[in-house]
Amino acid sequence: MNADDELPGRYASPPCLASELAPDYFDPLAVDPQQARDVARWRRSERTRLRGERDAISIDARQRADETIANEVRDVLADRFAGARWQVLSAYWPMRGEPDLRALMTELEVSGVTVALPVVETMARPLIFRRWTPTTQMVRGVWKIPIPSDEAETVTPTIVLAPLVGWDSEGYRLGYGGGYFDRTLASLAPRPFAIGVGYRASRLKTIYPQPHDIPFDIVLTEAGREVVREVPSASRPIA
Template sequence: MCYFHSLNPLGGPMPEGRLLASSPCLAGEIAPNGFDPLAVDPEQARDVARWRRAERVRLRVARDALSVADRQAVGVALSAHLRHLLAQQFSGAAGLTLSAYWPIKGEPDLRDLMADLHGRGVTLALPVVAVKAAPLVFRRWMPGMAMVRGDWNIPVPPPDAEPLTPDIALAPLVGWDRVGFRLGYGGGYFDRTLAALSPRPFTIGIGLQSARLATIFPQPHDIALDVILTEAGVQFHREGP
């Protein structure tokens, strides 16, 4: 838990106006004026990592607390916004390959939309961890296909499914900020994959409006997304190429 106190560890009260943060909050000590997103200072990186771990726990607890009805409403709203975005940006995306995701851990469920897009001529793929700590691979997915258990026990297309390279990639968000950075689960797979793909797919982060953060304290390896989409609509859209 993130908390603040005014007790001087050397004894007595802290100077007026000075608070100490608990260790998960140390990133707050360097934001915004002292934070350098391009820095490689080990102490700063450790502070950011601790803060991110605490925020993942907080945001996932809040997401898990949503009722079934609220989850369904979020999925319906997000599906409508995503369908509209694809229509505007890609004329519906027919003939293109879209990498989606199989929902886990309370993530928004877009599987009905995935099936609908498949029926409209969009090629669907799902990401697969084929090698630990390596970029993801993508296998073709179709409604009703037999799935196998992959990393984290997530259902994925079988090894003989067609390998694909996505034109558009959806990324589930644990948290997000107003300049397009995502807070994921901490494995680094998505950023590692984007860095390896050329050309890079158009990336759309899918998350909850309540998961907005002032910043994720981006590090040199973090790659901003092209769009952040929540149940409230588009929250970020990158301008230009």
């Protein structure tokens, strides 16, 4: 990263504005369009509530939780992917109190994992992924989230690590409302192994999944492995 483009602060990015793009969005494939609208409004309200609660977590509590979550990610990668060496893992740059796993990103990259970050190249289209290393030049992307510059190699992940605003016992993720992760997971074949990370307090009874929602394979919090789904072997990346 260039010194002139230093990204200050523990959580350098402003809040994601994906949900503000289409707050009344509904899936036209849903059986009942009015129900889909009701779910969209409910989700918007829950995002606001959960983000407020997450922002209120103390720095010390957050750091302890993040260390535990990082250990859980290490264990999953060891158990399922022999450490994920030679795999392509998409991580994320934390914003607004999301679990900060940047130290783990560096550790994995040094160990031989190809680490990538998601990039919104075209609005309302699947994400692309650019390779990241500790020395990668970073620039501001959509919503000013730091991303690798366009000089970075574009890669396809076999494992996706994504933050959760909320989550339920079926592994469905409440994100920021833009639909980018669902759209991206649906577009990749074979589908990457999806790991959601968040805090235990963000658990919901249900997110009222709609036809476009794709459940994550594992959900990890500071309390451990909250959700572990069995996925068809053809959908799993080769370890």
